Amino acid sequence: MTSSTYRPASAAEARFLAEYDASAYATPLVTVDPVIVTLRDEQLAVLLVKREEHPFLGSWGLPGGFIDIRNDADPEACAVRKLKEKAAFVSPYLEQVKTVGGRERDPRGWSLTVLFFALIAEDDVPPIDKRLAKWFPLSALPDAMAFDHRALIDCAIRRIRAKAEYTALPAHLLPQRFTLSKMQRVFELVLQRRLTAGAFRRRIEPLVEPIADCFETASHRPAQVYRLRPDSGSLIFEQPLKGARRK
Amino acid sequence: MTSSTYRPASAAEARFLAEYDASAYATPLVTVDPVIVTLRDEQLAVLLVKREEHPFLGSWGLPGGFIDIRNDADPEACAVRKLKEKAAFVSPYLEQVKTVGGRERDPRGWSLTVLFFALIAEDDVPPIDKRLAKWFPLSALPDAMAFDHRALIDCAIRRIRAKAEYTALPAHLLPQRFTLSKMQRVFELVLQRRLTAGAFRRRIEPLVEPIADCFETASHRPAQVYRLRPDSGSLIFEQPLKGARRK
DNA sequence: AGAATAGTGTCTGTAAGACATTATTCA
DNA sequence: TGAATAATGTCTTACAGACACTATTCT
Numbered sequence: 001m002t003s004s005t006y007r008p009a010s011a012a013e014a015r016f017l018a019e020y021d022a023s024a025y026a027t028p029l030v031t032v033d034p035v036i037v038t039l040r041d042e043q044l045a046v047l048l049v050k051r052e053e054h055p056f057l058g059s060w061g062l063p064g065g066f067i068d069i070r071n072d073a074d075p076e077a078c079a080v081r082k083l084k085e086k087a088a089f090v091s092p093y094l095e096q097v098k099t100v101g102g103r104e105r106d107p108r109g110w111s112l113t114v115l116f117f118a119l120i121a122e123d124d125v126p127p128i129d130k131r132l133a134k135w136f137p138l139s140a141l142p143d144a145m146a147f148d149h150r151a152l153i154d155c156a157i158r159r160i161r162a163k164a165e166y167t168a169l170p171a172h173l174l175p176q177r178f179t180l181s182k183m184q185r186v187f188e189l190v191l192q193r194r195l196t197a198g199a200f201r202r203r204i205e206p207l208v209e210p211i212a213d214c215f216e217t218a219s220h221r222p223a224q225v226y227r228l229r230p231d232s233g234s235l236i237f238e239q240p241l242k243g244a245r246r247k
Numbered sequence: 248m249t250s251s252t253y254r255p256a257s258a259a260e261a262r263f264l265a266e267y268d269a270s271a272y273a274t275p276l277v278t279v280d281p282v283i284v285t286l287r288d289e290q291l292a293v294l295l296v297k298r299e300e301h302p303f304l305g306s307w308g309l310p311g312g313f314i315d316i317r318n319d320a321d322p323e324a325c326a327v328r329k330l331k332e333k334a335a336f337v338s339p340y341l342e343q344v345k346t347v348g349g350r351e352r353d354p355r356g357w358s359l360t361v362l363f364f365a366l367i368a369e370d371d372v373p374p375i376d377k378r379l380a381k382w383f384p385l386s387a388l389p390d391a392m393a394f395d396h397r398a399l400i401d402c403a404i405r406r407i408r409a410k411a412e413y414t415a416l417p418a419h420l421l422p423q424r425f426t427l428s429k430m431q432r433v434f435e436l437v438l439q440r441r442l443t444a445g446a447f448r449r450r451i452e453p454l455v456e457p458i459a460d461c462f463e464t465a466s467h468r469p470a471q472v473y474r475l476r477p478d479s480g481s482l483i484f485e486q487p488l489k490g491a492r493r494k
Numbered sequence: 495a496g497a498a499t500a501g502t503g504t505c506t507g508t509a510a511g512a513c514a515t516t517a518t519t520c521a
Numbered sequence: 522t523g524a525a526t527a528a529t530g531t532c533t534t535a536c537a538g539a540c541a542c543t544a545t546t547c548t
Contacts, residue, residue: 006351010304016302017301017302017355020355020356023273025313026269026270027275027276027313027314027316028316029269030274054263055255055260057256057260066274067275069273069274069275075348075349096346099343099346100321101322101361103316108269109316112359114346180527180528197527197528198511198512198528198530198531199509199510199511203509217519217520218519218526219524220520220524220525220527221525221527222527223528443540444501444502445502445503445538445539446538448501448502464546464547465498465499465546466547466548468498468499468500468501468544469500469546470500470501
């Protein structure tokens, strides 16, 4: 299958392309693996599916799979499709991490996988079919997982934690409306350390805007409800976080 | 070709693997493209090769190519092989950027490429066959390039520039021994702005060590020669650079 | 001596962390 | 009134950028 919109530069090139047979060469198996991350019970959790096919039949693994060159426009589209097939996620934040591959990572042969992570707010998590998929907190991942998926998860989580130091990435784990206390808690869970409220607010304030007359009320002072500023774009801070608070 | 070291979990899985034919499914074309970067005449420059095959015959493109699943252990090994095939680079710094793919980027069909960049010191650049390959300064890249290689170069350069803000990545563009002034100049060229000597030295000093009694001499005060500290590892700074100097 | 670059010392501004204090609600 | 959390104000510290000043060599 050759591309349709491309205009060959010469008759010789057109002939070459007409005769080109991509299947004549041995290529790697190519998959996409999304690490779908949310917060559950104050813990980072990832969605795993139970494999219904060989190899690793019955093991837990990432909800990924082969790129379908007929239907996927690009790797991102493939990742979105995988997310849709497992559950009707509402356009979560999706980011490519890296590509890993080699001769040994898949017993079916030389394989390459494009690793993504997706962040989704706890409130936006759709119900899942518990026979097929399950949320695992990071602290209680299954012992034996399919392929190198355990290493892939570690890699994606490292990336998320690293970016939380100098961007507002964890904001994508929050619902659209949130209080700054909730937001701080999410950052603390991702960063695995306590932050001080003053510094956190100063840092995050330029990226959020209060929703007028909207407060979250409880048996204490009501909390202003915020949303991300529509123009806050990449959510990058000038300064990385420095330390942790002592108490 | 299935992996040899894997031990199937069951007889059924062993049977499945024995009968698995990876070539039965349509897979993308899979390539690796390294953006080889050095400094020439006070400018960032990339190595391009003239394509000797269709498509884009005669155009300049990145010195990449197909993954050879027989000989390449993983994508990094493939990138190293590509670098070796074009010139005997001495183990340059190599980093994966991202993977791009889709239906339209290669007229031969749905293709995926794993993008890398390599950094190499001007002094370590081996001589190249000028009929096959050529260094292009970033400011004077060829107008029409093969595939989406122009966009790939832009992407790799953006990554290098971004990391120069919070890591000592540009150090890999220096020879093993260098003066701090030379180092500062390299950072300035990568960052495209002037830096102040005081702040730069404070920042970089923990990552380098002076070589005893080794000075670079000229018609002015001799400059201490430094090398990277062997333990400086990932070369990450606590603080990102903030601004530029005025004059 | 003067040119040229290497290298240092110090001031200032900015922003982070610490922490005490005030604010507001409900039980 | 007290518990609980929200939100603010201020002090201290760390470090980047500015910039003047000293150091050392060669011509």
